[in-house]
Amino acid sequence: MNKYKKLINNSIIFAIGNLGSKFLQFILVPLYSFTLSTSDFGTADFLTQLVYLLTPIVSLELYDAAFRYALDKAENKFVLFNTVNTILLGVSLLVFFVTPFLATIFYNYHIFITAIFLVANVYFSFLSNFVRAIGYVKQFAVSGIVNAFFMGTFSVVLLVFFKLGLRGYLISFSIGLIAGCIYVVLSTGLGRFFRFNSFNKLKLIGMLKYSLPLIPNYFAWWLNSSSDRLFIITMIGASANGIYAMATKIPNLINLLTMIFSQSWQISIVEEYKNKNSKRFVSNVFISFFSILVIGGILIVISIKPIYGLVLDKSYYQGWKLTPLLVLAVIYSGLSILLEGVYIAYKKTFSVLITTIVGAIINVLLTILLIPVMRVYGAALANTISFLVVAMMRMIEIKKLGLLALDMKRILMYHLAFFFVTFITFNEKSVFITMFIGILTVGVLILLDKNIIRQMEVILHKKINKS
Known part of the structure; x- marks a missing residue:
């Protein structure tokens, strides 16, 4: 431990x-x-x-x-x-x-x-x-x-x-x-x-x-995460990019979780990747991290309307509707970064490059196709899809290497909960009802997630023993 x-x-x-x-x-x-x-x-x-x-x-x-x-x-x-x-x-x-x-x-x-x-x-x-x-x-x-x-x-x-x-x-x-x-x-x-x-x-x-190999990887990652700003500013205008850029600020709180954890993860995975229990270690960390990201995403989605109404100037208000797509994008981005740590531990920077390039190509093509039809929402959707592809490619490859076991039922459960809360946020006018349903959904997720309950029991048991 x-x-x-x-x-x-x-x-x-x-x-x-x-x-x-x-x-x-x-x-x-x-x-x-x-x-x-x-x-x-x-x-x-x-x-x-x-x-x-x-x-x-x-x-x-x-x-x-x-x-x-x-x-x-x-x-x-x-x-x-x-x-x-x-x-x-x-x-x-x-x-x-x-x-x-x-x-x-x-x-x-x-x-x-x-x-x-x-x-x-x-x-x-x-x-x-x-x-x-x-x-x-x-x-x-x-x-x-x-x-x-x-x-x-x-x-x-x-x-x-x-x-x-x-x-x-x-x-x-x-x-x-x-x-x-x-x-x-x-x-x-x-x-x-x-x-x-x-x-x-x-x-x-x-x-x-x-x-x-990390240079073109970073460029491809930039295309995946930030090229949408370039396309928006050239195809729609600087004002639209300002609204889109502001809309990314709140979902980036999830990126903060990723950044915090990846800084520690990069050290731990380098120290542990040669051990015989590395698959269990990677799998446990991956699924727990995914759960935390989705729960954080749900809390952001149900809070976005009051945040926009109280904190920002009214000229930026319409940007709240972009939040669910941008939240999903940063969740998939976070998973990709976590899995990248495994590649880095093995010094497989070429594999990192290939998966990122595929995602970047998908992102650029979809952004060009979707912006004329969906405006800034097209850029957000392209971002989400491209990061999902990168995450899936890395999950599949690392799983084939025998370093990752995936709990698909748990992954599906968290996705359904996120989509349900998003639907409520768009269709329920009362902010209080939306937040109540969102918090209730998070509570149900925690109760149904045996892994989270098991972790909490371990923590509480240790505290009791210490006392």
């Missing part, structure tokens, strides 16, 4: 950090809705997604390689750190070199600030993932809070007091990331790792063999 205990303990640590940072970001949503027009917010969201797309390309995904290799106890951590740092320093200088040329072409998009945002994101990804791998999980978690705190503080200052609009939005994100990097270095003593004479060419080649 130690592996489960460590998984849960690390998840709690990451949860504290991520919930703190995401809460700070969440409370900024009303600020953005009142200080940025739907058009400006659509452009800001587009540039943010562009930075996240370019980060793995610019960094050659070496921050992920550094994390995975640093988990191996036999690796020389100084060599790993400086090999990656040397390359990242070089590509960062290259980014700033080409920025003036790009600024003359894309003069309306604040290219210089976006370049700082990009480089800061590259280094924050590298430094935070490296310290997470070598055991500084608490500092990794707190770094997210530091990032969000400075980003939030400067968002208020630059958007409310200086009224810098889009430019202030980008500057605040950059400052948050830089503050996070400084905290990581100071809190972990990471300065002792900076030794440029520790660069190892052979180690770089080995890490690139691992990381390079």
